[in-house]
Amino acid sequence: MTDLTVTSVPSRSVQFDSAEMTARVKRRYRSERRFKALGGGALLLTAVFVLAVLLDIAFKGLPAFTQHYLVLDVPVKAEIVDPKGARNPDDLRSADYFAVMREALTAAVPGIEGRVAKKKLTGLLSSGAGNDLRDRIAADPSLIGTTVKVPLLLSDGADLYLKGQQTAVSTIPGRGTATPSDTKGDITILASANDFADDLVAVKKTLAARIEDLQVRLQRAEARGESQASEAASLKEEIVALAARVDQPAVAENLDEKMPSLLVSINGGLVKLNTISNDSATGTVILPLNTIDEARPLDWSVVTYAKPESNRKTSDIEVAYLEKLKADGNVESRFNTIFFTHGDSREAEQAGILGSLVGSVLMLIVTLSLALPFGVLAAVYLEEFAPKNKFTNLIEININNLAAVPSIVFGLLGLAVFLNFFGLPRSAPLVGGLVLALMVLPTIIIAARASMKAVPPSIKEAALGVGASHQQAIFHHVLPLATPGIMTGTIIGMAHALGETAPLLMIGMLAFIVDVPQGLTDPATALPAQIYIWSDLPEQAFEAKTAAAIMVLLGVLLLMNGMAIWLRSKFERRW
Amino acid sequence: MDMSAATRMEAERSAPVTAQGLPAKVVARDVNVFYGEKHALKHVDVDIPDRGVTAFIGPSGCGKSTFLRCINRMNDTIASCKVTGKITIDNRDIYDPSLDVVQLRARVGMVFQKPNPFPKSIFDNVAYGPKIHGLARTKSELEAIVTASLEKAGLWSEVKDRLGDSGTGLSGGQQQRLCIARAIAVNPDVILMDEPCSALDPIATAKVETLIDELRANYCIIIVTHSMQQAARVSQRTAFFHLGTLVEEGPTERIFSTPRDQRTQDYITGRTG
Ligand SMILES: Nc1ncnc2c1ncn2[C@@H]1O[C@H](COP(=O)(O)OP(=O)(O)OP(=O)(O)O)[C@@H](O)[C@H]1O
Ligand SMILES: [Mg+2]
Numbered sequence: 091m092t093d094l095t096v097t098s099v100p101s102r103s104v105q106f107d108s109a110e111m112t113a114r115v116k117r118r119y120r121s122e123r124r125f126k127a128l129g130g131g132a133l134l135l136t137a138v139f140v141l142a143v144l145l146d147i148a149f150k151g152l153p154a155f156t157q158h159y160l161v162l163d164v165p166v167k168a169e170i171v172d173p174k175g176a177r178n179p180d181d182l183r184s185a186d187y188f189a190v191m192r193e194a195l196t197a198a199v200p201g202i203e204g205r206v207a208k209k210k211l212t213g214l215l216s217s218g219a220g221n222d223l224r225d226r227i228a229a230d231p232s233l234i235g236t237t238v239k240v241p242l243l244l245s246d247g248a249d250l251y252l253k254g255q256q257t258a259v260s261t262i263p264g265r266g267t268a269t270p271s272d273t274k275g276d277i278t279i280l281a282s283a284n285d286f287a288d289d290l291v292a293v294k295k296t297l298a299a300r301i302e303d304l305q306v307r308l309q310r311a312e313a314r315g316e317s318q319a320s321e322a323a324s325l326k327e328e329i330v331a332l333a334a335r336v337d338q339p340a341v342a343e344n345l346d347e348k349m350p351s352l353l354v355s356i357n358g359g360l361v362k363l364n365t366i367s368n369d370s371a372t373g374t375v376i377l378p379l380n381t382i383d384e385a386r387p388l389d390w391s392v393v394t395y396a397k398p399e400s401n402r403k404t405s406d407i408e409v410a411y412l413e414k415l416k417a418d419g420n421v422e423s424r425f426n427t428i429f430f431t432h433g434d435s436r437e438a439e440q441a442g443i444l445g446s447l448v449g450s451v452l453m454l455i456v457t458l459s460l461a462l463p464f465g466v467l468a469a470v471y472l473e474e475f476a477p478k479n480k481f482t483n484l485i486e487i488n489i490n491n492l493a494a495v496p497s498i499v500f501g502l503l504g505l506a507v508f509l510n511f512f513g514l515p516r517s518a519p520l521v522g523g524l525v526l527a528l529m530v531l532p533t534i535i536i537a538a539r540a541s542m543k544a545v546p547p548s549i550k551e552a553a554l555g556v557g558a559s560h561q562q563a564i565f566h567h568v569l570p571l572a573t574p575g576i577m578t579g580t581i582i583g584m585a586h587a588l589g590e591t592a593p594l595l596m597i598g599m600l601a602f603i604v605d606v607p608q609g610l611t612d613p614a615t616a617l618p619a620q621i622y623i624w625s626d627l628p629e630q631a632f633e634a635k636t637a638a639a640i641m642v643l644l645g646v647l648l649l650m651n652g653m654a655i656w657l658r659s660k661f662e663r664r665w
Numbered sequence: 666m667d668m669s670a671a672t673r674m675e676a677e678r679s680a681p682v683t684a685q686g687l688p689a690k691v692v693a694r695d696v697n698v699f700y701g702e703k704h705a706l707k708h709v710d711v712d713i714p715d716r717g718v719t720a721f722i723g724p725s726g727c728g729k730s731t732f733l734r735c736i737n738r739m740n741d742t743i744a745s746c747k748v749t750g751k752i753t754i755d756n757r758d759i760y761d762p763s764l765d766v767v768q769l770r771a772r773v774g775m776v777f778q779k780p781n782p783f784p785k786s787i788f789d790n791v792a793y794g795p796k797i798h799g800l801a802r803t804k805s806e807l808e809a810i811v812t813a814s815l816e817k818a819g820l821w822s823e824v825k826d827r828l829g830d831s832g833t834g835l836s837g838g839q840q841q842r843l844c845i846a847r848a849i850a851v852n853p854d855v856i857l858m859d860e861p862c863s864a865l866d867p868i869a870t871a872k873v874e875t876l877i878d879e880l881r882a883n884y885c886i887i888i889v890t891h892s893m894q895q896a897a898r899v900s901q902r903t904a905f906f907h908l909g910t911l912v913e914e915g916p917t918e919r920i921f922s923t924p925r926d927q928r929t930q931d932y933i934t935g936r937t938g
Contacts, residue, residue, distance in 0.1 A: 478744060548781035552844070554739065556794035556851055557771030566793070567783060 147644075151637030157426040157439060158252045159241035160215065160415060164194040166227060168235050177231045187220030187227075188212075191242055198420055199411055201378035203274070210407045216243040218440045241422060246438035246631035251404040251412055252421060255630070257397035259413065261355070264390045270356055273379040277361060278372045279354055285392065286366040289352055293343045293366070296350075297336050304329050342367035347399040351406045356390040357381050360410050376410045403630065429638065433604045434620065438631030441624070443642050445606045449519050449599070449614030450588060450646070452607060456523020457530060457587050462580055464527075465534030466569075469576075473539050474564050493532035500529045501596030509597060516598035517613035525593045530583030537579020541572040574658045581654040585647055591618040617643045690715035690855060690885040691736060696750035698731050698740065705731050707909045709750070713902075715854075718877060718886045720896035720917065723906035724932065729889045732906070733857050736887065737773035738766050754855065771798055774848030778860040780840035782832030782847070787824050790832040790843055791815060794851035810850055818846035819876050838869025845876060849884070856880065858888040862895065874899050893933055897921055905929045 105111060168175065171185045192212050202208055219242040226240065227233055250256060266283025304325055311322040335343065344365050345352060352363040354371065359379030363371045399406055415421050432442030472489075476482045504525035508514045514521050545568045553563035594600055600619045607614035615623070617639065624636040689712035698706035706728040713719050721729040731740070738759060740746040752759050759769050771794070782790050791811045794800075801807035811828075815821040820842045824835070832843055841861055848856055858877070862870040877886060877899050890896050896903050897917060904914040905926070912926050924930045 546781075548777060548779060549783060551739065551742075551775075551777065552781045552783060552847075553793075554742065554770060555737070555775035555777070556797075556847060557767050558793075558797055559767045562797055566797075571784065 147637045147640050149637075150634055151639075151641045152634075153253050153255070154429060154634035154638035155426050156253075156423050157428060158244045158249045159422050159424055160195070160198075160219075160244055160420055161239060161241050161422045162191075162194040162198055162420060163237050163239050164190055164223060164242075165237045166190055166223075166234050167193075171227060171234055172231075177234070179228050179231075182228045182231060183224060185224070185227075187223050191215060191220055191223070194242075198418065199377070199414055201274070207376075207407060210405065211411055214245060214248045214408060214411060216245045216439045217437055218435075219243040241424065243428075243439055244421075246629060247403050248408065248412055249439055250631055251409065252416070252423070256402045256404050257395045257409065259409070260394045260396065261391045262394070263388045264385070264392065266387055267384050268354070268356055268390045269384045270361070270379055270382050272375075273357075273359065273382060274375045276364075276372065276374050278370060279356065279361065279363075280370045282369070283387075284368045286371055287368045289392065289394075290343060290366055290368055291339070293345065293349060294336050294339060296348075297332050297343075300348075301329055301332050301336065304332070340368060342370075349398055351395040351399050353393040353395070353406070353410070354390065355393050356385050357383065360393070360414075362406055362410075376407055377414060429635070433606045434602055434615070434623070435604060436602075438627075438629050438635060441632070441635060443617070443620065443639055445603055446615045446617050446620035446639075447642065447646075448606050449522075449603075450616045452519035452610055452614065453522040453526060453616060454584060454588060456520055456610065457526040458580070458584060460524065460527040461530045461534050461583065465531050465580075466538050466576060468531075469535045469538035469542065470564060470569065472535070473542050474560065474568075489532050489535055493536060496592070497529055497590050498592040498596065500525050501593030503528065504593060505596045515611050515613070517601055517603065517615070518611045519599075519607060519614045520610040521597050522594055522599050522614075522616065523610075525597060526587040526590060529590065529593065530580075530587050533583040533586065534576070534580050537582070538572065538576045541575025541579070542568055544575060545571045570661075573661050577654055577657055577661070581650055585650060588616075588647060588650070589618050589643070591616075591622055594619050617646070688715050689713060690754060691887070692751075692753045692756075693732075693735075694751045696732070696735060696748065696752060698728070698735060698749075699747045700743070701745040705909055706735075709911045711904060711911055711914055713885060713887060715885045716882060717902065718881050718888060718900040719902045719904060720900035721887065721889045721904050721906060722891070722893065722896050722932070723912075725891075727906040728909045729906050730859050732911075733775075733859055733887060733889055736855065736857055737770050737775055739770075739775065741766060771851050772853050773855040773857060774851065774853035776841070776844050776848055776856065776858040776861045778863055780837055780844050780864065782835070782840050782843050784831060784833050786829045787815075787832050787835070787843060788828040791846050791850045794847060798851055800851065814846040814850035815843075817849055817876075817880065818842045819872060819879075820846055836869070838865045838872060841865060841869070841873060842876065845873070845880075849880070853884070855885045855887065858886065860889050860891060863891065870895070893921070905932065907932070 167190060170189045171187070172182060174181060195211060195215065196202065196208075199211055202211055222243070223238070223240050226238065244252070264281060264283075264285050266281055266285060268279050268281045268285070271278045271280075308322055308325040308329065311318040311325060335341065342365050345363055352366065352371075353376070354361045354363060354373065357379040358377075359375060360377040361373040361375050361379075363373035365372050395406060395409055404412070412421070428440060429442050431444055432440060433445030435441040468489075472482065472486060476485075504521055508521045508524055509516060514524075549567050549571065550563050553567045554560070558566065591600065594616055598613075599615050600622065601613070601615055602623065603613050603615050605612070621636055621639045621643065624632045624639060691711075691713040693709050693711045693713075696706060696709040697704065709732060721733065723729055734740045735748055735752060736754075736759075740748060748760065754769075754773070757764065783793065785793075788811055791814050792801075792807050795807060795810045801810055812821065815824065820839060823839060824830075824843075832840065835843060841864070845856075845858075845861070862873050865873065874895065877888065880886060881901075888896075888899065900917045902915065903917045903920040905912045905920065905924075905928075907928050912928050913920065913924065920929065921933060924933060930936075
């Protein structure tokens, strides 16, 4: 046989490196490389975006998981807390704890005078600061008359400042000596070594920058012509005045709230400066001085709050108080349990996620317990038992279409049917769950049918072959094998439901609800609705809360997916 | 068990008798099968004896499986499939509307071309049929049925130590014998086998063939096969199908030695098919 091939057929060795072959191979390699690069690039881009989103959320949200407290020794005076002396728990609960806290606070920051300043000081505390104290006293009335060390909740503004989101504080020690004229009120400080010269230069620079701004505005006003002529004239005047101040470097300057705040820390007190020249400054005492003695070099310092006062929420006085409390070791940062144990609140520091989390969980329970059995049974019927005719075809098409219906439509349906027709309560997780169940039903039906189709027909035939009825074959063999797929579909549907806001809008679940719902008919909101509500609020502290709520939502989703994976593996092992 | 024995005795009294004097178990008269418009099986008349092996041979697509699936009404599951004519088992018309198809399938077991054990344990595979038909009242009875079935299927010695393992973890040949065990566990009268060895190697095939030979003493076995040798080895009677018609049927030796029809001649000598 070999002889035959050798003699009759010319040699046919393959030319692996012919020019044509090499070119083709090269082309194939090129296209494979291109595909790889494109795929890799797409993956990388997606990863970058996902990472960017997650990091952004994490950075914004993490501060919300801590909360600052003032830890003070609070003297619980019986005449304030329990004037009747009856130790009646109800009276104790409604007592004026704010008064005792105020006393503790004034003791911690002594020497504050004036109504405004005092108000600023007590304003550092949250309106809910006394809750902890109240609970402790009510639980243990024997504490009355003693001094209790309690953490007092700080207001959102104070908390934000302490989280370092307001202004940078820098301290420059004095080079020469400094002498204050008084210990309180408006005073003058004389510095021996031109200590304020640098600050004065900086002030003049901000003035120069302001002139530039004004000139831009002036040009714009002039371009508009007659209508803005008066404004142009006043701008011109302003520029001339400012220019005169800038041109005289040694002349004293007034500070205003659009400039970084300058303060002097001297003799145990703090002075907010109003005017400075090279070697002297006048200002108002915020924290009273101990003496009017001359302070030696390095014993006093100029403190700068870099961000102008008008650009931040926390005023200079508040910053000064907080800095003092912090320096005295009275401020403590703790894990923010309030966020996980409270419902919504208008006060950022008292707002929590629990209400909406419970709302979401209740809703998902309703959704799951309706959509899963109905969905699976509908799928079984359609897939296995329904006669194939025009009517069932119509139903099938409609189910597929239903999966694509915008969710707001389900919300409208819920409003019309469950609220208006059946008269179910507004804002109730029951109604939310019903609406979401309608929404995810098609998803579950489609997933269940697909995974039942994917079960090899030989299994069903085997069951029928040993004399199982159709129903037995389905419920003993096909459905169990389809379970992992059904579960995946269900989890996808549930995740979808968890993140849905639009239908909730229509049934009143996008609402400010303080109480944590106790049952299916209590008013409630849901996680995504809560996120939306918080993201819409002007208070800066809610920004972090929003991100933190998103983290909780994502956490719940991860948990659900993890559960699905676990259930799947468990099921697959059993089979 | 008592009941099926009683019905069998009653059947033997009145059953038609095949040419060789064997009692006929399955009798088909003028059976036609349509898949929608397609006329897949045409005017099939055949008597299949009890306690013997009948082989269906014929080229691919000639309707062997179709006819086999008529005997346990597995064709009912195909919406487009329509069966006319009459098939009786022990004189009972199996297409009689008053007859419950599940009862029928419990008496007519089936082994498929591709081994299809349930993705469950070996024990559960065999126990499933007896369980749903209530054949065992206690756990020990069930265990006895499973053991006996696996022994009859020649699988017992290989799996007795791992009855809890998954049936899908067995080799192809073992799986097919497991399917046979599963079929005989419900104590059927008739066992239908659709190319049971087509996915098996020669050694596994030999084991299954031996098994069929042993089972023949107690069951009416119908086997579809593409292997002439197999048909010659295991069957006593052979039916040759061609393009939807039953061309001829008779004792296996005669069909292979002196076929009466030219088409049979051509097929068994390898000229068509
Ligand atoms: N479910 C079905 N729907 C439509 N036509 C079918 C169906 N099943 C079988 N047929 C047709 O019926 C005819 C007989 O098929 P059948 O499966 O009985 O052949 P077979 O003899 O078993 O062939 P093979 O030896 O290849 O298994 C074929 O022409 C086939 O195309
Ligand atoms: Mg076939």
